[in-house]
Amino acid sequence: MILLAAMLLAVVSPQTGIPAWLSLEDDRDETENRIAELRASLEKVRQASADLRNDPFELEYAIRTDLKLARPGEVIVIVDPPGRDK
Numbered sequence: 001m002i003l004l005a006a007m008l009l010a011v012v013s014p015q016t017g018i019p020a021w022l023s024l025e026d027d028r029d030e031t032e033n034r035i036a037e038l039r040a041s042l043e044k045v046r047q048a049s050a051d052l053r054n055d056p057f058e059l060e061y062a063i064r065t066d067l068k069l070a071r072p073g074e075v076i077v078i079v080d081p082p083g084r085d086k
Helices: 002-012 018-054 056-066
Strands: none
């Protein structure tokens, strides 16, 4: 009888029983989803890196837009769009 009560308590206990097991399954599923998202993100970064290494136009575009740099001797003119408040 005591053994049965102990087993029942172990099964329904939030720390060790079925609720804990279900919580761990949920955590595992969330972690697997996060890993899949990170793998997809990593693949995009790898592709962007390959594009920068292999395409000189892509590299120049990234330098101009991300780093806001220009070639020596170029003059950069910034034009505000009409109707833009300052």
